[in-house]
Amino acid sequence: MHSNPAQDTMSEKKIDPIRPTDAEARSLAKELLRGAGFAALGVLDPETGSPMVTRVAIGTDFDGAPVTLVSSLSQHTTALRANAACSVLVGEPASKGDPLTHPRLTVQCKARFISREDPGHEPLRERWLAHHPKAKLYIDFGDFGFVRLEVERAFLNGGFGKAYVLTAADLGLTG
Amino acid sequence: MHSNPAQDTMSEKKIDPIRPTDAEARSLAKELLRGAGFAALGVLDPETGSPMVTRVAIGTDFDGAPVTLVSSLSQHTTALRANAACSVLVGEPASKGDPLTHPRLTVQCKARFISREDPGHEPLRERWLAHHPKAKLYIDFGDFGFVRLEVERAFLNGGFGKAYVLTAADLGLTG
Numbered sequence: 353m354h355s356n357p358a359q360d361t362m363s364e365k366k367i368d369p370i371r372p373t374d375a376e377a378r379s380l381a382k383e384l385l386r387g388a389g390f391a392a393l394g395v396l397d398p399e400t401g402s403p404m405v406t407r408v409a410i411g412t413d414f415d416g417a418p419v420t421l422v423s424s425l426s427q428h429t430t431a432l433r434a435n436a437a438c439s440v441l442v443g444e445p446a447s448k449g450d451p452l453t454h455p456r457l458t459v460q461c462k463a464r465f466i467s468r469e470d471p472g473h474e475p476l477r478e479r480w481l482a483h484h485p486k487a488k489l490y491i492d493f494g495d496f497g498f499v500r501l502e503v504e505r506a507f508l509n510g511g512f513g514k515a516y517v518l519t520a521a522d523l524g525l526t527g
Numbered sequence: 528m529h530s531n532p533a534q535d536t537m538s539e540k541k542i543d544p545i546r547p548t549d550a551e552a553r554s555l556a557k558e559l560l561r562g563a564g565f566a567a568l569g570v571l572d573p574e575t576g577s578p579m580v581t582r583v584a585i586g587t588d589f590d591g592a593p594v595t596l597v598s599s600l601s602q603h604t605t606a607l608r609a610n611a612a613c614s615v616l617v618g619e620p621a622s623k624g625d626p627l628t629h630p631r632l633t634v635q636c637k638a639r640f641i642s643r644e645d646p647g648h649e650p651l652r653e654r655w656l657a658h659h660p661k662a663k664l665y666i667d668f669g670d671f672g673f674v675r676l677e678v679e680r681a682f683l684n685g686g687f688g689k690a691y692v693l694t695a696a697d698l699g700l701t702g
Binding site: 406515 | 544564565567568569570571572575576577578579580581582583584600602612613614615616618619620622624625626627629631633635642659661662665679682684690698
């Protein structure tokens, strides 16, 4: 993508950094999402409307949609109740090398809270514990609950200069 | 914080999960911010107003304020030019144990772009390369530039149930 600084500056307006989505990009994106145990969650701070990024545990629902388990005492939960628009970043860098060359996936979502009375709650609880066994310490606390993240679109960065825009369908989701 | 689920549900409204900020919290927050090489950056998607979280390299300016180096070809840079409100999450989990027990820091900021003509640019460029030597591959490309993140406030999560609200002054910054 880059040749030399002067040329880049001159041609900056013409560069489209987004590549056409292909099977390899879809496969890498699914792998990043399904392999993640935690994520950076971006929400809108209800007091200011500014972005706020926190760490959450992440897993997937039976159809592959991302799910998180959050406490109602946390700021992100208060924020998601006020505005369901959110984003998660998954794909942890290797411990060596430049973290910006490591593939990562940004997902834009709408949060949907799953109540304990929902028929899907118990199967999801079992699925979550199978993947996050340490959560058994707090999963049944009264303030904890599941939030399903309905995917609207995603951005894959497969490493320096390899960017893709993906749909829910690209991630194998019905959206 | 937790005793049993029923009691938690009953007393939920009364719990303030934020602890008083102390010297230990200030010290941990500074350590997390100054020790970070990359971060999750939350911005507002200019198309939708929704949050968008991406990975960026992070470092500090000479006064300890967080700084990032971004490409004008990236979505987060476009977003920051449209709305300077942003947030960064730093503090990478250890590879073992529950990532939610690992300390992390959420910072809410306003982005300020630093032009190459700014007298602070060259010293900052040298400082950045000392901490991010791999950036020499692209730091001088025409589309790359520094963004200083002026801290407005921060939230420290020192591990399960240990939350603090911090000011810029708590982080040793003049704000």
